[in-house]
Amino acid sequence: MIAIETLLGPDGWSGEFTSPPQMNPLTEDDALQEAQVLDVRFDALRLTVGVLFELRGALQLREANTGVLIARGVHELSWTAGPRTTSRTAWTVMSSRPEPRDGLFALSLGMWPESRFILHAERAAFFCGDVPGLERIPDYGTEEEAAISANLASWQSNFEPLQAVFVDPMQAI
Numbered sequence: 001m002i003a004i005e006t007l008l009g010p011d012g013w014s015g016e017f018t019s020p021p022q023m024n025p026l027t028e029d030d031a032l033q034e035a036q037v038l039d040v041r042f043d044a045l046r047l048t049v050g051v052l053f054e055l056r057g058a059l060q061l062r063e064a065n066t067g068v069l070i071a072r073g074v075h076e077l078s079w080t081a082g083p084r085t086t087s088r089t090a091w092t093v094m095s096s097r098p099e100p101r102d103g104l105f106a107l108s109l110g111m112w113p114e115s116r117f118i119l120h121a122e123r124a125a126f127f128c129g130d131v132p133g134l135e136r137i138p139d140y141g142t143e144e145e146a147a148i149s150a151n152l153a154s155w156q157s158n159f160e161p162l163q164a165v166f167v168d169p170m171q172a173i
Helices: 004-008 145-150
Strands: 036-043 048-054 066-081 091-101 104-112 115-130 158-167
Touching: 004 048, 004 066, 036 066, 048 115, 066 104
Parallel strands: none
Antiparallel strands: 036 048, 036 091, 048 066, 066 115, 091 104, 104 115, 115 158
């Protein structure tokens, strides 16, 4: 078991993984459908982006409760969202479109409510795994902050990676 934020470090991709997830979010459209984006971290010094996903509502990736996308050699990062009426928002992925583009990995997420995430990077990895103790998806509108935090993964959460996939479009050229 590791802390999720370990995956963001320069040696974060070490380890053996015996199987890929049911669908590959780095190569297959809509593999992330109905997952929720919980957090995005950008390390400008290392040009690394991490995206933390809640998978318990995902339509495709059902064997784990948490997903982590790590992209290295970031060339573009964009988040666009309309106004919101609540203090917390469940950013639910409605469409995910990964593709190789000009020797880079490109990912576009269309999310509800009215938002878009775009990423272009030299390589990427996606990890599916479990954060122990997550009992249920919290109700962001009615529950207190402590109850919400106790039932969601964070970068400091202990994480048991179960599956992983990797993509490096530069190796295909």
